[in-house]
Amino acid sequence: MLHQTIPGMFTSPPRQAGFSTARIGGEAWRVYVLRGVDRTVAVAQREIVRDEIASNAAIGAALPAALLIPFSWLLVWLTLHRTLRRLDLLAADLATRGTMATEPLPLHGIPQELTPLITSMNGLIVRLQAALSAQKRFLADAAHTLRTPIAAMQIEIDNLVAGAPLALPRLAALAAGARRSAQLTDRLLRLARLDEPPALPATRFDAARLLLDCVADHAALAARKHIELSATIPPRFLVTGAEDDVRTLFGNLIENAVTYTQAGGTVDISLRRSQAGGCAEVRDNGPGLPEGAQARIFERFFRATPEVAEGTGLGLAIARRIAERHGFGLEVTNRTDAVRGVMATVTMPGSWA
Structure with missing residues (x-):
């Protein structure tokens, strides 16, 4: 005897056990048949319904991933931008520093991975400033020390010129050399002072x-x-x-x-x-x-x-x-x-x- 939930679907019990595709009433159905000793059970579902269920399931599974990917890229971009922005600020600070700058590079906001590098650069700045300061002190001290003997030599040459007219050509050459030495000393002193940080009066x-x-x-x-x-x-x-x-x-x-x-x-x-x-x-x-x-x-x-x-x-x-x-x-x-x-x-x- 044939019992059906939808009357008229099957004219006779399906013969093939397991899954199969059948065309019923002009539509494609997916049919599963289970045979027993004295009875056969068949379950059928329209293909269009199965495709719709599969599509909805696929969309439901893919939509979170599709939304997560751009958000992930945005998060990565923001993180890189923030990190690189700090490096840009550090590069701008280095580019605008003069030779007289003594302040260490700031460590605030610098990525932890770059902290040892910035610390090493600060140490290099300190050593360079110490070397430059020593050079400037030597220049200023040398020029200042030279001023006294050069001035004394100039006075003695002037005295000799007054008392020895026959030696005037040689003394004139000595006087010119003393003047050039005095001028060089004065300019070295001025240059040493100008190398100091500016303190211009307003x-x-x-x-x-x-x-x-x-x-x-x-x-x-x-x-x-x-x-x-x-x-x-x-x-x-x-x-x-x-x-x-x-x-x-x-x-x-x-x-x-x-x-x-x-x-x-x-x-x-x-x-x-x-x-x-x-x-x-x-x-x-x-x-x-x-x-x-x-x-x-x-x-x-x-x-x-x-x-x-x-x-x-x-x-x-x-x-x-x-x-x-x-x-x-x-x-x-x-x-x-x-x-x-x-x-x-x-x-x-x-x-x-």
Whole structure:
């Protein structure tokens, strides 16, 4: 006898035991048949229902994983960004540090894995600062010690010149050597002081008047060499800084121009407005800078044309250090106006009164 939950599904009991696929009423059914001794049981389910159940199960299993993957990537990105951001800040701190910086690199916020590296770098900074300090102390002490015997030698030479007119040529050469030694000593001392951390007084002064004074200070030297010294300086340009240091900056540039310009040449000094505020220029028609010298012009003891005139090679190094301490721009290049010679340019923030 045939009993069915859905009447009319089977016209006769299925013969094949186990799983099979049958087409009933135009639809595909999945059928499972279990045969016994005196009866047969068949269970059937539409294929479309089975596919729907399988699809829903697959979606239910895959959806959490699909949602977890982007969240995992976001978490990894945020973690890396935070870590690399700290490294970027550390790199920026290193890039903006000057040679006089003594503060250790901060350890706050640095990943634990990088802490030994930063600690080692801090130790290196301390050792480098100690070496630089020792070098600066030696330079300052040596220059200061040399001043007394050089000054005494200069006095004795002057006394000999007064009492021995027949030996004037040799004594004049000795006097010139003593003056050069004294000048070198003074510049070494000034350079040693400029290597110290800046402590600029907050004074406001007229850079135009100061530049004009520097021109007047070098008028005698220009006259002895028959060099025409001209100045185009409008009145009242106010800047903030150390007036004595800026005087040294202007004086070194003018002295260089006069020293390296041949007799009969010209040196033009001017001050004009610029986007930064003011721009001071010192132009000469001397021999100019030889090829490749511009890259080294600010190195200590470097002289681009030693065969033209004597010097210490420290004037431009001192000028650049002063410019850096004041936030001025300083360039020394060959002239670009079809005239042979050198042009030194100082750009300064300030106000025209």
